Amino acid sequence: MRRWERLILIRGSAALITAALVLAVPLCVHGAQEGTWDRSEDGKYWMYFYSPGSPAEDEWIEDQGKEYYVDSKGRMKTGWVTDKRDKNKYYMGVDGAKCFNMFTPDDHYVGPDGLILESFDTYRKAVKKQLERQMKDKAYKEREGALRPGFMLWDINGDGYRDVVVTDQVQSPGRVVLTAVWDPAEEELVPASDADLDGPEKSYLSYNQDSQSVWLTIAKDSGERDCFQMEDNGFRFESLWHFELEYDDWGDPLYYVNGLKCDLEEWTLALAQAGQEAGSPVTEGLLPLDPETVKQAVDCSPGEELPLWQP
Numbered sequence: 001m002r003r004w005e006r007l008i009l010i011r012g013s014a015a016l017i018t019a020a021l022v023l024a025v026p027l028c029v030h031g032a033q034e035g036t037w038d039r040s041e042d043g044k045y046w047m048y049f050y051s052p053g054s055p056a057e058d059e060w061i062e063d064q065g066k067e068y069y070v071d072s073k074g075r076m077k078t079g080w081v082t083d084k085r086d087k088n089k090y091y092m093g094v095d096g097a098k099c100f101n102m103f104t105p106d107d108h109y110v111g112p113d114g115l116i117l118e119s120f121d122t123y124r125k126a127v128k129k130q131l132e133r134q135m136k137d138k139a140y141k142e143r144e145g146a147l148r149p150g151f152m153l154w155d156i157n158g159d160g161y162r163d164v165v166v167t168d169q170v171q172s173p174g175r176v177v178l179t180a181v182w183d184p185a186e187e188e189l190v191p192a193s194d195a196d197l198d199g200p201e202k203s204y205l206s207y208n209q210d211s212q213s214v215w216l217t218i219a220k221d222s223g224e225r226d227c228f229q230m231e232d233n234g235f236r237f238e239s240l241w242h243f244e245l246e247y248d249d250w251g252d253p254l255y256y257v258n259g260l261k262c263d264l265e266e267w268t269l270a271l272a273q274a275g276q277e278a279g280s281p282v283t284e285g286l287l288p289l290d291p292e293t294v295k296q297a298v299d300c301s302p303g304e305e306l307p308l309w310q311p
Contacts, residue, residue, distance in 0.1 A: 242256075
Protein backbone atom coordinates (compact mmCIF):
# COMPACT_ATOMS: atom_id res chain seq x y z
CA MET A 1 0.00 0.00 0.00
CA ARG A 2 1.48 3.28 -1.07
CA ARG A 3 1.83 5.90 1.57
CA TRP A 4 2.65 9.62 1.46
CA GLU A 5 5.42 9.87 3.95
CA ARG A 6 6.21 13.21 5.49
CA LEU A 7 9.71 11.85 5.92
CA ILE A 8 12.09 13.16 8.47
CA LEU A 9 12.51 11.37 11.61
CA ILE A 10 15.46 13.37 12.86
CA ARG A 11 17.88 11.23 14.77
CA GLY A 12 18.85 12.72 18.10
CA SER A 13 22.28 12.42 19.63
CA ALA A 14 22.76 9.01 21.18
CA ALA A 15 23.67 9.25 24.82
CA LEU A 16 26.70 7.13 25.61
CA ILE A 17 26.84 5.38 28.92
CA THR A 18 30.05 6.40 30.62
CA ALA A 19 29.95 4.28 33.74
CA ALA A 20 31.42 0.80 33.42
CA LEU A 21 29.24 -1.80 35.09
CA VAL A 22 29.00 -0.37 38.56
CA LEU A 23 27.69 -3.54 40.08
CA ALA A 24 27.09 -4.27 43.71
CA VAL A 25 27.83 -7.98 43.39
CA PRO A 26 25.01 -8.72 40.93
CA LEU A 27 23.87 -12.23 40.28
CA CYS A 28 24.32 -13.50 36.73
CA VAL A 29 23.17 -16.78 35.27
CA HIS A 30 24.81 -18.59 32.33
CA GLY A 31 23.25 -21.96 31.75
CA ALA A 32 22.98 -23.61 35.14
CA GLN A 33 25.87 -21.64 36.64
CA GLU A 34 25.75 -18.40 38.54
CA GLY A 35 28.49 -15.89 38.96
CA THR A 36 29.52 -12.31 39.66
CA TRP A 37 31.46 -9.53 37.97
CA ASP A 38 34.79 -8.38 39.32
CA ARG A 39 37.82 -6.48 38.10
CA SER A 40 40.91 -8.16 36.66
CA GLU A 41 44.04 -8.13 38.83
CA ASP A 42 45.41 -5.09 37.00
CA GLY A 43 42.06 -3.32 37.36
CA LYS A 44 41.72 -2.70 33.62
CA TYR A 45 38.96 -5.14 32.73
CA TRP A 46 35.73 -6.51 34.03
CA MET A 47 35.62 -10.30 34.28
CA TYR A 48 32.86 -12.73 35.14
CA PHE A 49 33.64 -15.35 37.77
CA TYR A 50 31.74 -18.55 38.41
CA SER A 51 33.91 -18.94 41.52
CA PRO A 52 37.05 -17.20 42.81
CA GLY A 53 39.86 -17.70 40.30
CA SER A 54 37.53 -19.34 37.78
CA PRO A 55 36.49 -16.72 35.19
CA ALA A 56 34.19 -17.32 32.25
CA GLU A 57 36.09 -17.40 28.98
CA ASP A 58 34.95 -16.92 25.40
CA GLU A 59 31.28 -16.82 26.39
CA TRP A 60 28.15 -14.72 26.19
CA ILE A 61 26.89 -13.65 29.60
CA GLU A 62 23.32 -12.58 30.36
CA ASP A 63 22.86 -10.20 33.26
CA GLN A 64 19.77 -8.22 34.26
CA GLY A 65 18.28 -8.39 30.77
CA LYS A 66 21.51 -7.41 28.98
CA GLU A 67 24.08 -9.45 27.05
CA TYR A 68 27.84 -9.23 27.48
CA TYR A 69 30.77 -11.03 25.89
CA VAL A 70 34.00 -12.15 27.55
CA ASP A 71 36.95 -13.17 25.39
CA SER A 72 39.34 -16.11 25.66
CA LYS A 73 41.15 -14.30 28.48
CA GLY A 74 37.94 -13.68 30.37
CA ARG A 75 37.88 -9.93 29.67
CA MET A 76 34.59 -8.20 28.98
CA LYS A 77 34.65 -6.76 25.46
CA THR A 78 33.44 -3.44 24.12
CA GLY A 79 33.15 -2.34 20.49
CA TRP A 80 32.70 -4.87 17.70
CA VAL A 81 32.61 -8.57 18.58
CA THR A 82 32.33 -11.51 16.17
CA ASP A 83 30.29 -14.41 17.49
CA LYS A 84 32.22 -17.60 16.72
CA ARG A 85 28.98 -19.57 16.55
CA ASP A 86 27.03 -17.62 13.92
CA LYS A 87 29.94 -15.53 12.55
CA ASN A 88 27.85 -12.37 12.99
CA LYS A 89 29.26 -9.11 14.28
CA TYR A 90 27.66 -7.36 17.24
CA TYR A 91 28.40 -3.99 18.79
CA MET A 92 29.00 -3.82 22.52
CA GLY A 93 28.59 -0.40 24.14
CA VAL A 94 31.01 1.35 26.46
CA ASP A 95 29.36 -0.50 29.36
CA GLY A 96 29.92 -3.83 27.58
CA ALA A 97 26.25 -4.50 26.84
CA LYS A 98 25.15 -5.56 23.35
CA CYS A 99 23.53 -2.63 21.53
CA PHE A 100 20.21 -2.62 19.70
CA ASN A 101 18.32 -0.16 17.47
CA MET A 102 21.02 2.50 17.34
CA PHE A 103 23.82 4.03 15.30
CA THR A 104 27.32 2.95 16.25
CA PRO A 105 30.17 5.48 16.47
CA ASP A 106 31.53 4.24 13.12
CA ASP A 107 28.20 4.99 11.37
CA HIS A 108 26.56 1.58 11.22
CA TYR A 109 23.02 0.86 12.35
CA VAL A 110 22.26 -2.21 14.45
CA GLY A 111 18.71 -3.50 14.53
CA PRO A 112 16.50 -5.16 17.16
CA ASP A 113 18.56 -8.37 17.09
CA GLY A 114 21.86 -6.50 17.35
CA LEU A 115 22.90 -7.23 13.76
CA ILE A 116 24.15 -4.56 11.36
CA LEU A 117 21.46 -3.54 8.88
CA GLU A 118 23.93 -3.61 5.99
CA SER A 119 21.37 -2.82 3.29
CA PHE A 120 20.19 0.18 5.31
CA ASP A 121 23.80 1.37 5.57
CA THR A 122 24.17 0.99 1.79
CA TYR A 123 20.94 2.93 1.21
CA ARG A 124 22.03 5.81 3.44
CA LYS A 125 25.38 6.08 1.70
CA ALA A 126 23.74 6.07 -1.74
CA VAL A 127 21.21 8.76 -0.80
CA LYS A 128 23.86 11.02 0.73
CA LYS A 129 26.11 10.54 -2.30
CA GLN A 130 23.26 11.48 -4.65
CA LEU A 131 22.34 14.60 -2.69
CA GLU A 132 25.99 15.60 -2.28
CA ARG A 133 26.33 15.38 -6.06
CA GLN A 134 23.43 17.81 -6.41
CA MET A 135 25.05 20.22 -3.95
CA LYS A 136 28.32 20.18 -5.92
CA ASP A 137 26.55 21.25 -9.10
CA LYS A 138 27.69 24.65 -10.39
CA ALA A 139 24.13 25.94 -10.61
CA TYR A 140 23.59 25.05 -6.96
CA LYS A 141 26.73 26.87 -5.84
CA GLU A 142 25.70 29.97 -7.77
CA ARG A 143 22.58 30.23 -5.65
CA GLU A 144 24.38 31.69 -2.65
CA GLY A 145 22.00 34.14 -1.01
CA ALA A 146 19.14 33.08 -3.27
CA LEU A 147 16.46 30.45 -2.85
CA ARG A 148 18.10 27.14 -2.04
CA PRO A 149 16.96 23.91 -3.67
CA GLY A 150 14.87 21.53 -1.58
CA PHE A 151 14.67 17.77 -1.18
CA MET A 152 12.59 15.10 0.46
CA LEU A 153 12.71 11.37 1.01
CA TRP A 154 9.37 9.98 -0.08
CA ASP A 155 8.19 6.57 -1.25
CA ILE A 156 7.03 7.46 -4.77
CA ASN A 157 6.56 3.94 -6.17
CA GLY A 158 4.76 2.28 -3.28
CA ASP A 159 7.33 -0.36 -2.34
CA GLY A 160 7.90 1.04 1.15
CA TYR A 161 11.40 2.45 0.58
CA ARG A 162 11.89 6.21 0.70
CA ASP A 163 13.04 7.56 -2.64
CA VAL A 164 14.82 10.83 -3.45
CA VAL A 165 13.14 13.99 -4.74
CA VAL A 166 15.01 17.25 -5.42
CA THR A 167 13.34 20.56 -6.36
CA ASP A 168 14.76 23.90 -7.49
CA GLN A 169 13.60 25.61 -4.31
CA VAL A 170 12.45 24.54 -0.87
CA GLN A 171 9.43 26.83 -0.97
CA SER A 172 6.36 25.51 -2.73
CA PRO A 173 5.79 25.36 -5.63
CA GLY A 174 9.19 24.00 -6.53
CA ARG A 175 10.14 22.68 -9.94
CA VAL A 176 11.19 19.01 -9.91
CA VAL A 177 14.91 18.66 -10.66
CA LEU A 178 15.45 14.98 -9.82
CA THR A 179 13.61 11.86 -8.77
CA ALA A 180 15.52 8.67 -8.01
CA VAL A 181 13.95 5.39 -6.91
CA TRP A 182 15.63 2.87 -4.61
CA ASP A 183 16.15 -0.55 -6.17
CA PRO A 184 16.46 -3.01 -3.24
CA ALA A 185 17.58 -5.88 -5.46
CA GLU A 186 20.55 -4.00 -6.93
CA GLU A 187 20.93 -1.77 -3.86
CA GLU A 188 21.19 1.42 -5.89
CA LEU A 189 19.23 4.55 -6.75
CA VAL A 190 17.67 4.48 -10.21
CA PRO A 191 17.03 7.93 -11.78
CA ALA A 192 13.38 8.30 -12.78
CA SER A 193 13.54 11.93 -13.95
CA ASP A 194 16.27 14.52 -14.35
CA ALA A 195 16.22 18.21 -15.28
CA ASP A 196 18.52 21.24 -15.18
CA LEU A 197 18.34 23.23 -11.97
CA ASP A 198 17.66 26.41 -13.94
CA GLY A 199 15.60 24.87 -16.75
CA PRO A 200 12.73 26.86 -18.34
CA GLU A 201 9.94 24.30 -17.96
CA LYS A 202 7.61 24.06 -14.99
CA SER A 203 7.11 20.74 -13.24
CA TYR A 204 5.62 19.37 -10.07
CA LEU A 205 4.74 16.12 -8.34
CA SER A 206 1.20 15.28 -7.36
CA TYR A 207 -0.49 12.50 -5.43
CA ASN A 208 -3.85 10.90 -6.09
CA GLN A 209 -5.24 9.72 -2.77
CA ASP A 210 -7.86 7.46 -4.36
CA SER A 211 -5.52 5.58 -6.69
CA GLN A 212 -2.53 6.08 -4.36
CA SER A 213 -0.41 7.04 -7.34
CA VAL A 214 2.33 9.63 -7.80
CA TRP A 215 2.39 11.80 -10.91
CA LEU A 216 4.94 14.10 -12.54
CA THR A 217 3.58 16.96 -14.64
CA ILE A 218 5.86 18.98 -16.94
CA ALA A 219 4.54 22.12 -18.63
CA LYS A 220 6.24 24.40 -21.17
CA ASP A 221 5.44 27.99 -22.09
CA SER A 222 4.47 26.81 -25.59
CA GLY A 223 1.41 25.10 -24.14
CA GLU A 224 2.90 21.64 -24.33
CA ARG A 225 2.16 19.54 -21.25
CA ASP A 226 3.03 15.98 -20.22
CA CYS A 227 1.60 13.95 -17.36
CA PHE A 228 3.50 10.88 -16.18
CA GLN A 229 2.45 8.28 -13.63
CA MET A 230 5.04 6.44 -11.55
CA GLU A 231 4.90 2.70 -12.08
CA ASP A 232 3.65 0.80 -9.06
CA ASN A 233 6.75 -0.84 -7.52
CA GLY A 234 8.62 0.25 -10.66
CA PHE A 235 11.43 2.64 -11.47
CA ARG A 236 10.12 4.96 -14.18
CA PHE A 237 7.35 7.43 -14.95
CA GLU A 238 4.96 6.25 -17.66
CA SER A 239 3.62 8.88 -20.08
CA LEU A 240 -0.19 8.87 -19.98
CA TRP A 241 -1.11 12.33 -21.26
CA HIS A 242 0.59 14.52 -23.86
CA PHE A 243 -0.86 17.89 -24.85
CA GLU A 244 0.39 20.01 -27.75
CA LEU A 245 -0.63 23.45 -28.91
CA GLU A 246 0.41 24.62 -32.39
CA TYR A 247 -0.66 27.38 -34.78
CA ASP A 248 -1.55 27.17 -38.45
CA ASP A 249 -0.46 29.59 -41.19
CA TRP A 250 -3.28 31.98 -40.25
CA GLY A 251 -2.34 32.02 -36.57
CA ASP A 252 -5.24 29.87 -35.43
CA PRO A 253 -4.53 27.37 -32.61
CA LEU A 254 -4.36 23.64 -33.27
CA TYR A 255 -4.97 21.33 -30.34
CA TYR A 256 -3.60 17.80 -29.92
CA VAL A 257 -4.13 15.25 -27.15
CA ASN A 258 -1.89 12.17 -27.22
CA GLY A 259 -1.11 12.92 -30.88
CA LEU A 260 -4.77 13.24 -31.95
CA LYS A 261 -6.14 16.54 -33.22
CA CYS A 262 -9.12 17.90 -31.28
CA ASP A 263 -11.07 21.11 -30.71
CA LEU A 264 -10.76 23.49 -27.77
CA GLU A 265 -13.60 21.88 -25.83
CA GLU A 266 -12.09 18.41 -26.13
CA TRP A 267 -8.67 19.81 -25.20
CA THR A 268 -10.11 21.49 -22.10
CA LEU A 269 -11.98 18.36 -21.00
CA ALA A 270 -8.86 16.21 -21.47
CA LEU A 271 -6.78 18.65 -19.41
CA ALA A 272 -9.35 18.49 -16.63
CA GLN A 273 -9.37 14.69 -16.71
CA ALA A 274 -5.57 14.54 -16.61
CA GLY A 275 -5.54 16.91 -13.65
CA GLN A 276 -8.12 14.81 -11.83
CA GLU A 277 -6.14 11.61 -12.39
CA ALA A 278 -2.90 13.25 -11.24
CA GLY A 279 -4.41 14.45 -7.97
CA SER A 280 -3.26 17.29 -5.75
CA PRO A 281 0.20 18.87 -6.06
CA VAL A 282 2.59 17.95 -3.27
CA THR A 283 3.20 21.13 -1.29
CA GLU A 284 4.61 19.83 2.01
CA GLY A 285 7.60 17.84 3.19
CA LEU A 286 10.41 19.69 1.41
CA LEU A 287 13.60 20.39 3.36
CA PRO A 288 16.48 22.75 2.51
CA LEU A 289 19.21 20.98 0.54
CA ASP A 290 22.24 21.56 2.76
CA PRO A 291 24.74 19.14 4.33
CA GLU A 292 23.42 19.30 7.89
CA THR A 293 19.78 18.79 6.93
CA VAL A 294 20.70 15.93 4.60
CA LYS A 295 22.61 14.19 7.40
CA GLN A 296 19.71 14.57 9.82
CA ALA A 297 17.18 13.32 7.28
CA VAL A 298 19.20 10.31 6.13
CA ASP A 299 20.90 9.24 9.35
CA CYS A 300 17.74 8.50 11.29
CA SER A 301 16.28 5.27 12.61
CA PRO A 302 14.39 3.30 9.95
CA GLY A 303 11.09 3.39 11.84
CA GLU A 304 8.29 1.76 9.85
CA GLU A 305 10.83 0.67 7.22
CA LEU A 306 12.67 -1.57 9.69
CA PRO A 307 11.21 -4.88 8.37
CA LEU A 308 12.47 -3.95 4.88
CA TRP A 309 16.06 -3.66 6.07
CA GLN A 310 16.38 -6.66 8.36
CA PRO A 311 18.61 -9.47 7.04
